[in-house]
Amino acid sequence: MPAARKSSTSPSASASGGFTAGERAAMKERAAELKAEKQARTAAEQEAEVLERIAEMADSDRVLAERLHALVREVAPHLQSRTWYGMPAYTRDGKVVCFFKPAVKFKSRYATLGFEDAAALDDGAMWPTSYALLEMDAATERTVADLVRTAAG
Numbered sequence: 001m002p003a004a005r006k007s008s009t010s011p012s013a014s015a016s017g018g019f020t021a022g023e024r025a026a027m028k029e030r031a032a033e034l035k036a037e038k039q040a041r042t043a044a045e046q047e048a049e050v051l052e053r054i055a056e057m058a059d060s061d062r063v064l065a066e067r068l069h070a071l072v073r074e075v076a077p078h079l080q081s082r083t084w085y086g087m088p089a090y091t092r093d094g095k096v097v098c099f100f101k102p103a104v105k106f107k108s109r110y111a112t113l114g115f116e117d118a119a120a121l122d123d124g125a126m127w128p129t130s131y132a133l134l135e136m137d138a139a140t141e142r143t144v145a146d147l148v149r150t151a152a153g
Contacts, residue, residue, distance in 0.1 A: 017075050022106045029086030043080055050081040050088045061102035066101050067136040070145065075145045076152035090152075092118055097151050101130075110112060110134050119151035 013029055019027070054065040065088055072079060072090050079090040079097055091100035095118035103111040110132040136144070 020107070020119055024087040025084040026087075026105075026109055029066055030085070033083055033085075046080065049121040053083055053086065053091050057102050061104050064133050064136055065102065067141065068113065068133075071141060071145050072098070072148055075149045079152050090148075092152065098148060113147070114148075115151050120153040121147070121151050 004101055010115050050069065054069060057065055069081070069088060070082045072081075076090065076097075079092055082089055082091055083121075084096050084099050086105075086148075087101055089096045091097060096116040101108075101112035101114055105111065110149065112130050113133050114130040115121055116129075118129050119129075121129070131144075131147070132141070
């Protein structure tokens with residue numbers, strides 16, 4: 001019989017020293033969210049949690065997240081708010097349609113508006129699923145509103 005193999009870490013994890021503190025925190029937040037999902041939570045409780053998370057963000061991210069949240073509520077009021085990996089997310093039938101990824105939390109130079117599989121953004125054989133956000137001027141707000149409206153179906 002061959003000798004038992006020692007488990008190893010993936011090349012990317014060992015090369016980079018493992019998960020960053022932000023990634024570990026996001027995974028812990030997701031585990032807590034999954035545990036909370038097993039408990040009956042009202043839409044109002046989930047909305048309050050999203051608003052709490054937004055309020056905790058660094059100013060640059062908070063301003064973007066607040067405006068995004070208001071746009072989603074305006075153009076796609078049927079989407080439900082909830083946290084997803086500790087980030088604001090908006091769902092339809094329990095599936096994440098779009099989410100906001102703060103820059104500061106992940107030490108990135110820009111925040112991200114991301115879309116998941118439930119988003120109705122299909123456009124041919126290839127289309128973007130995330131967008132860098134630096135500010136929310138009028139033109140960006142129109143583009144974001146159109147994307148969210150389309151994604152929400």
